[in-house]
Amino acid sequence: MKREHGQTQACWGGIDGVTSVPLFPGIELGYLSLTGDHFSVHHRGSGHIVVINYCKNGRIGWKMDSGSYIYLGAGDFSAHTLRQDVHSEISLPTERYEGLSICIDPAELSADPPELLSGAGITGSALTEKLCGHEAMRSFGRNEQADAIFRYFYDQPEDTRLPYQKLKTLELLLYLYHAENGSNQCIAEYQAEQIEVIRRLHQDLLSNLDQRITIEALSKQYLMNPTTMKALFKSVYGTSIAAHMKEHRMQEAAKLLAETEMSIAEVALSVGYDSQSKFSTAFKEFFQMLPKEYRKSRK
DSSP: OOOOOSHHHHHSTTOSSEEEEEEETTEEEEEEEEESSEEEEEOOSOTTOEEEEEEEEEOEEEEOTTSOEEEEOTTOEEEEETTTTTEEEEEOTTSEEEEEEEEEOHHHHHHSOOHHHHHTTOOHHHHHHHHTTTSSEEEEOOOHHHHHHHGGGSSOOHHHHHHHHHHHHHHHHHHHHHSOTTSSOBOOOBOHHHHHHHHHHHHHHHTTTTSOOOHHHHHHHHTOOHHHHHHHHHHHHSSOHHHHHHHHHHHHHHHHHHHOOOOHHHHHHHTTOSOHHHHHHHHHHHHSSOHHHHHHHHO
8 A cells, every 4th residue: 555655654654554644734644554463663753743543443552651551442542742652662462453643743733723723722832732741642532522523534435535534633633622631531551561461361371272261260370360450451452351262262263164174073172162062152153154154165
C-alpha cells in the first residue's frame, strides 16, 4: 500500500500499514492496519506534535517512559505528544491492530486554524494543554459520545469521505476540548514487571494447549493474586484467560484438521479436550460447523 508522507508518517515513520490524509494546516489523519507482535517507532519531526489514537479493532500497548504500560482495546482512545515516545516500544498483544491516528502540529494549527476552532477560541497550545497537560499520555475507555464521533471516520462513501473526515475531526477536537476533566474514564497503567509476568503466563499457556491449568494453579506458579492476574490478562489481551485460550485451542484444532490426518479424537486431546463430544460442541460453537464438516470443507 502506497503511503503519503506528512505528520502521520512522523508519528508512525518506517511502519507498513499506514495511510494518511491531510485535513487542515497542522492536522493530518492516519489509518493504521498493523500486524505482528511488537515493534519500535523512531519518530521524525517535532516532539510537540500531539497524537490522538483510536483503537477500532485488536489491541495496542505502549511502554511509557516511566516503565509502565498502557493498552488500548476496541473503542479506547488516547492523547499524547511525541515527547512521550520518540523511541517507542509498541506491542500488539493479539498480533493485529486497526485504528486511526490524528496528528496535530500546534504551531501550524495556531497560525492557520479552521474557522470552527478559531471561532471557539481554541489555539494549538490550548488544545495541547487540554489534551495532554503535564501527563505523558492520557488514555480513555470507550464511551458513547466519543464512539459516536469516531465511527464516522469509517465506511463513508468515497464522494463524501473527505468532508466527513474533516467535519468529524473538528467535532472530536471540540468535544475533547470542552469535556470536563474526569468525564472520560482513564485507563489504568500497569508496571513492567506485572506485564512481563502476564506475557510469560500467556506464552506458557500457548505452549501447553493440551493441558488444562486452573486459575489457582497459575496463581501459585506466578505468585500473583488471582483477581489481579485476571484483570491484568484482560487488560493486555482483551478477553478473559478462558475465552482467550478457547480461541487459540479452536484455531489450532482447525489447523490440525486441515493439515494433518489426525483423528478427531486425537485433535481433541492435542488441544486439551479429553472428550471428543465436548470438543465437537465447542468447535461447532466457534466455527458454526462440526470438526468433520470443517475438515471436509478444507480438502
